[in-house]
Amino acid sequence: MIIDKEKAKHRAAGLDLFRVVAAIMVLLFHCNIHHESSFGPLTGFVSMSAIFMTGFFMLSGFVLFRTYRERELFQKDALKNFYLKRIFGIFPLYLFVAVLYVVTLGQESMFQNLVLLPIELLGLQSVFSTLFPVSHNGGTWFISCLLFAYLAFPLMQEVVKQWGTRAKIVAIGLSLFILFWSPLVVHTFSTDSIYSNPFFRGLEFFIGVVLASLSVNVKWFATWKAFVVEAVLLVAGVSIAVRLNLFVGNYMLYDWIAVPLFGCMALTLAGLKSPHLQNSSVLRYASAASYAFFLAQTFNTDIENWLFAACGIQNNVLQITVSIALCSLIAVALHEFVEKPCARMLKKKLSKLS
Template sequence: MKKKIYFPGLDGLRFITAFFVIILHIEQIKYLFSYPNRWNNPFIFNAGDLAVTMFFVLSGFIITFLLLNEKRFFGRISMKNFYMRRILRIWPLYFFVVSIGLFILPKISFLYMPGLSESMSGNFIYKSILFMLMLPNAVLALGWATPFISQAWSIGVEEQFYLVWPWILRSVKRYLWAMVGIIIVMVGLSNFISFLSWHGGTVFGFSKVSLDVLAFLRNYLWIFRISCMAIGGIGAYILFCRKDKILNVIFRRDVQLLTLILLFILVYNGVYISYVHHEFYSLFFCIIILNVAANEKSILKLSKEPLIFLGKISYGIYMYHLIAIILSINMMRYMNIADFTKVMPNIELYVMSILLTVGISSLSYFLFEKRFLDMKRRFTKITKED
């Protein structure tokens, strides 16, 4: 027997996070081509960066809620089923995009990217190995250039989260304390390594090799945001256990408005919170997710088409969007209409990039990904309908 869980609106939330990433990368690629851009605009940069953090919180929320319910209804968490579901969802598209991004797209001159295309061959074997081992976040932490597929770093973080999270939920009884402990440990470790990497040479006399290793660990931990996923997990725990006193406060209209307004002000002004930047914003995201998922009176109404469909193809949108942006800007360069000092060419670039991304992602979803998604059913006990 299968149990169905319905979270209205979370697909729409997924698309919104992907959309902000697209905006950030359009401006970043304009910067790489030395065109006028807004890549360093505080709102655009912060919104794009934090959109990935929101996706991590959302992932932690959904995975935790599904696993807790599986444990409740069936007495245990099936590791085989969990990993088969994740493999069928993530691996086919990941390895397809990574393969063409490593071995085919760099050879197409029309997809040239200034600065990045030239450096693609550097450490190529090591890059390829790390990508194939699903460690793209390690490539990013090392600072190695990978046009077309650099966005895959977050997929690596997700995969590493999947490696440990079901075992934690399967093993512990005090879920809340386990998740709080993970947050404290990861925040403390990240900041400790960061301190050593920046000051280890002058304070402790560390060698250059030691400092290089610490710099890698600093970067790796900075993007390995399992603490943000744990915050999403706490949100799932609150909903799972029906902590009504907490939920009643979170669901209040004034709390929702305050959360959205304060979040907008902070992101718009590019406010950075030292030591706990992503964790701080994750608290806002968790409140938003709980309302969108479980509050019938949520201010944000995202359970409507076309947001639902765009959310369903959001994985493809995220994986294909860099290819679509690079193709769009090079098409405009070829047609000699890439004058981004004017408004109209910017609009054309955005429209072309988004339409290409959605078009490619839709084809990929129906012609490629859906075959594997249909296979997930045989490994599913708790089904979700977002």
Template sequence: MFNAGTGFAQASATPVLSRDGPLDALRFLAALFIVLYHVAERAPVSLFSLSPAFGRGYLATDFFLMLSGYVLARTYGARVANSEVDTWTFLKRRVQRIWPPHLVMLALFVAFFLATTAVGLAPQNPQWFQWDPLLPQIFLVQAWFVPGTSGWNMPTWTLSALIVAYALFPMVWRKVAASSRPLRLLAMGVCAWVIIDQAALMAFGVHGYQLPLRFGLIRGVPLFLIGVLVARLPVTRLAEQQALPLAVTSLAIVIGVQALGNFDYFSLALLAFLIYAAGASKPRAWRWAGAAGRLSFPLFLTNTLTAVVWFGLVRMLDAKLGLPIAAQWTLWALAIPATIIAAWLFERLVDAPLQTWIKSRSRSGGALAVGKMREASA
């Protein structure tokens, strides 16, 4: 069923990924669950103690990494396979997408820390604001086995790992696209990931997702490549016709399984199938999903600082007023919409204008280069 034929032609024939559909909705849901995972311990009673399922938010990060590989393969795969986009151009576009807003967010982190320190407000977690990890994080190399602790905008370790994945993508995709056995490749990729995870368990005594963030490449790159391999699977007629029911069923099983216990490998397999099923869906034109999907990256970037500010204010209120438990739970719950609002403001006021400016500069630079080439040949 999954024998797609050989050569670049079949790989390039995969339909272009539609926007404003199930995958955009899933991107937002995953980002939201990551936020919940990050604030779970800040609740009046830690959510981790209420149910072990809340402690498996790392699955949402793994889902994000696989989804990144899948989306990029479906978006750029045909152009990469046909050599319309070279490795440098592809990498430059991806770095331009993630690095500038990351720098803005990191500058806001530093400004917040300096301002609160100046007025005598010590951070609740001072280990997050040490200066040593700042330089590697500025250049997004903190997941490249850089010694030291993690801090500042810690979730950006995934961006650090993804930069390496982006650099590998064009070469990997050309080989993957040329294969006539995509299902076998996917099975090999999954086996390789399991071997890496078991090697981490034997060497360090923890699974890959529990390794210090400086080892982020070990976790991030293989999951990204699994997403790439999922994108190579042909979209069957059954998958296209039953895409939404299959996706909803997969998501429901993933959520239900977490209540039964720790079944990470099974959960990741279901998440990979969820990506495949959602990606097989016909164009939906769900405007709300498109808007939510656009918020996923700003939400990922901003949620840590928003939580630090929000819960710092809550802590000050509690110290002065002695908040009752009901008020503490209410303020904790309001942190979730607060992170969404902050992400929306960042997307509107920072990220979108910044990307517009970068694209205009790139077009101007390209036009200037073409003009100079014409002058030289005249």
């Protein structure tokens, strides 16, 4: 997405790593569900790595608060600039991908696409849970959820900044209760999935905001050892639950382990001092192109199905390698030819307003 001076000032390379890993894990999840790719002893974990979307929403709230914690967004042109940055950072690439998908891969009729058009343009598709498998929404639903979270962020920030530590802990506890309990309601009464529901994804985003507002000054917490322990606990917890066949496929029910550990990872990586990460141009680029990488997956499966059949690719490792390479190639093209030009346009517009 757009990289500006504000983001650079508050940039933590560890969080860049978090973002890149989340994007890759979602791709590996797609490899597993669409091509039954095997990852050895990690296959069970990868089969549930859609939980990394939870990490993505938490990270979005966490990073946004760190970026704007010293700003008063309700002052003068600050609010307008905030929303302009979000619009220019999300909509151009999203609309490009949406149109490209409809033209090349869409199965809907012209009438259906016209009916969907206002909903897609306004980013309201996540409000309709049954639209998830329609058109490109299986790959772009998260943008709709993110738009709602961004819309509410200025108010979230102002409220959270006025809270004391106790109020923040209570807010996190209540949010966790809702996130942990709601999937049980879905499971018990077989209601519509809440996987792409903007309210629940907004709660994950909100937890990230509150976590970023807390001061954690424990040195041993912001270390590679702490991160490794958190990662091992995440993999082990999910793998054991999958082996025991506990709610497999109900990704939101795995928030019971995903949210606490992703929260710990965010705090750890935000405070991690690593010159190797900080100076890595590859990591910076991969993080900047991560949004494009998520959207590239909208096309990946269809292209892979054709490519694997045309070239007779059946080897498991080769299929995974091709999938990663293909998605990376598409992401780079989207980032270079759509995202970057739009970022330059935004910079010019904001310079005229200032």
